[in-house]
Amino acid sequence: MNQSAQLKRKLIYIAIILACIIPLYLLGRPTGGGDDAGGQLAQMRNAYEFSEANLGEISPASSTMKLATVGMRGVAATLLWQKAHEYKVKHEWDRLRAALNNISLLQPRYDKVWEHQAHNLAYNVSVQFDDYRQRYEMVREGTEYLERGVRLNRKAPRLIWYTGWFYGHKIGTSDEKKEFRVLFADDTEQHTRLANQGLPIFDARAEGPNNKPDNWLVSNLWLEKGAAMVDAGVKLRRITAINFFETGPKAIFKFAEAIEKEGTYNEKTQDAWVRAADGWAEFGRRSLPTTSNITVRLGALEDRLEEHGRVFDRFKVLCGPLYTEREKELVGTLTGTYLDVYQKDPKDRSKAEQRLMPEIKRLIRPDVKLLLAELPADKRLKGIELIDNMIQLEDRIRRIEGYREQINYSYWESLAMAEQEERTIEARRLIYEAKKFADNAQLKESLEKYEEAFELWAEIFDDYPILTIDDSADDLYESVRQYMIALDSNDLPEGFPLETFVELMAEESYARVEMYEEVRETQKEKAAQRRRELEEEERKRDAADAEQAKADAEKAAEMKAAEGNQDTSRDAAAEKAEAEDKPADAQATEDKDNAAEKADEEPVAEGDKISEGQAVKEEAAAEKQGANEAGSDETPEQPTSDGNPAGEAAAENQPPPPAESN
Template identity: 30%
Template sequence: MSTVNSRQRKIWYGVGILLLLGPVVYLGFPARQTAGAVADSGGLGVLSQKRQQYDLGEATLGKVDPSSSAMNLLLLGLRGPAATVLQLKAIDYQERKQWAKLRATVDSIIMLQPHYVQIWKFQGWNLAYNVSREWDKVDDRFYWVKEGIKFLILGTNRNQTVPILFHDVGEFVQSKMGVSDEKKFFREFFVRDPDPRFKTTSGEPGPDRTINPDGKDSYLVAYDWFVRANEKDDNDGVIGVKGKTHVFFRQGPARALLYFAKTRAEKGLFDEHIPAWDRAYKSWMDDYGKMDFLGLDDKKYRLNCTEDELKALAEENGVTLQEQRRIWAQNLDMTNFRQWRDIADLERTPEMLEARRSSFEGKKAYNEGRNSDTMLPDKTVQISDSQKSLEAAMTQWAKLAEKYPNMFIDGDNVEDCLLLVQYYRVVCQLNGRNMPDSYPLKDIWDKHPSRHPDAERNFLIETRLQQRK
């Protein structure tokens, strides 16, 4: 017969509960956020601290609108359906052009699913590419491009171990500032934001520090993000990254430097032109070209490869030298590796530097208004400074094309030549003259009639941008 009465049993139960409560509190105590979002609970809350350390926590659910249907689903443990409801609402708000509600709904979605990478990728793209196109003013478009980039940056903060998000930030900055239809405006706005909130202490336009904290060129900011993405990708260039073909993923830093080098002459920074191309060439050939990648059937290849390296790779892959050469050539073509190598090589020559310089001087003469012919006392006509400069520039480009016939593999060189001719055409029109029957680069102009509207549009954009300065 037990000698323990009811009162004693209750005491023992209470002691047992307290003993078990100790480890529960030690492990499960909520972490306190300190400066820098570092979890600290004075030694308590081990599990919470680990969640913070490894970015596994879901601490933002309380920020979802408590009156929404999404919250009702969330309280029932239906986080997936709740996110779906919000996605549908976001699409509806976008179709009805209710931008404030769209942005708030997107914020709620990421609070529900902060580690679902596709949410960040899709909505970042949606804001930067789709929503921005709904606006007419280029300033407003730039605002929504920034919103998309900021959204992705927030995604990198919540997903520190996902390389593709870091890469996408670089891709967005690079493509929207350097490739989009509004690129000439956006690249300027990236360092001189038209939003008055970002004026410097001197009253001059400054950058939005959220996306450009150091006020750098957009391609250099993209370069920094690509470098971080490659650092996050700890597979050393062999195993693929989810979301992008690995050989394209890893070329981000080198491509950004190639694009950056193109801008030096555009800005009249001729002393920086050749050094920038030297740096880009080295990055493309050595940093990127010497990486190892896996192709089909996990066959290893290297883009910048010597004959001896080809033989060694063929032996390692267990294939013939002919098969290894085929794998190598196939990927050279796919990545345009040789094309960019040749472009960088050409841009580093003194002849190309002189062509870039003469183009800049010709456009500068036009934008300064030196476009009118002058009647001399002896009744002869002295052609305008801009026409002289433009003719000199076109002559320089024509000589370059004769020496390097493959230079027009780079479509940007075709665009540059057509734009020069468009400037020349406008100067002739201003002075009441038709285009002469023969002039430098006429063969290039006649060869690309489908690109004439692009040249006219680029002329209007470029001259309008000069007027804003």
């Protein structure tokens, strides 16, 4: 009886087992290729893309490793993680590599393994070496480890994002970034490996100023690849959409900053900033999911504000005079500064007062729900519709502003606009050249470059005050300190263009932007007042100079008239003297002629007769010619009754010359 019962139970167990095998086979039957879709589980894996082929590359070694652990994969992975840490502490790098390889075989689809261990190699292990070349090799091993994880996890956008961030951050911001960037640009082996993974590494989008791949641009390529994957429908995990999509454009910003610090200031720099601005604008147009059921676009803030304003204006029109009455009542409640600012002409409001206006408008804005209660019955339905629309827009605007503030959207937008201007590139170039001159002990040239750069930076900060919180503002502040050292002075020169910037650099907060605007505006008002005072002083000086010039002209005219009278008196005296001299000259000529005739009549020796007569004639002719010449050129001095020459007597009768003017 007992044996029969045992046999029956065994047969029942066998039947149950056979009955279970059949559905298990039907459920878990693998695909047979072709039209054979396999069992139900295989079909579901294909439908939800959970199969090994859908998740990434198939690794036979990984599958073998998992089977060899006989269900103890978790225990084996835990032991390997402990061993990896032990090998790192003991600096047993070969064993560490082997342990990490085994971990990746046991957990190939767990993306956190790849992130953690790649970070371990590139950040923690690399710093244990002294030579930067060895450090770069460990960084490269970390990137290779990540790329293996990407190949095995094609549905892990965060892993792709982390790879892109890795290329930018570790190579581009570490202490050895200068050497790392050069080594990466010359690492043809790594370039080939990246090209084999489908990255356009040799495209112009990845080339730096030296026409070689740049790590920041390669970072951007990885991040664009991850963004394309998400756009194709792959869901994000363990990272927010806003942080995922913002990193790509920021890599272009970092690329532009890097080449500027390396001394590249040409059209390639400007193109880099234009590309960064375009990338940021595209990011602003992207629809980003939020914690609620709506999406937002960070670049659409102005559009949403305008739309809200249009809806609100329609509500005001619907309310009619009722809205104006309630608004006037609220305006009457304003006091102090708010009332003064509200009553001031908008053109006369300062920047600080303009920032108060949104708060003032909020205070004098009537409650729309209270207005709705006072509306006639035939207008309430339309009012409810408009109010509901305004509430939805306000919620969207609030979320956009929150996300923009979270990533400092306005700063990056302003930075892209400012940096692509030629004057900004020129200002940075001047600072770079000034430092070069200072390093070569050429202080005069260095000071000239610094002063030119500071003038440009003052203009840039006036137009983009938000740049005073930029990282490069610290570098500029250090340049000012170097300028003061070159001047051998602890004080800034009078009229220094960046005086406000230097004074506010100690403020480590965003309030520095507002303070800069306020102080600069105050300084502009003072400068305008001083300019008006100087213009008034200049006008007074011009008037005084004009009066002095008029007086000098009148005095010069008087002097010229006096000199004319003096010349006239002198001419008259000369003519009178010439007239008096003419009879005397005629008498002298007649006496000489008579003497010559008398001499001709006297008897002389025959030899002397001719010579003496000839001599007398020649002498008379010479005297006559001399008298004629003297009468034509100048009047000879004739003795007067007191023995003075006639010319001196005439001079005494002339009026005295005018005194010299000081």
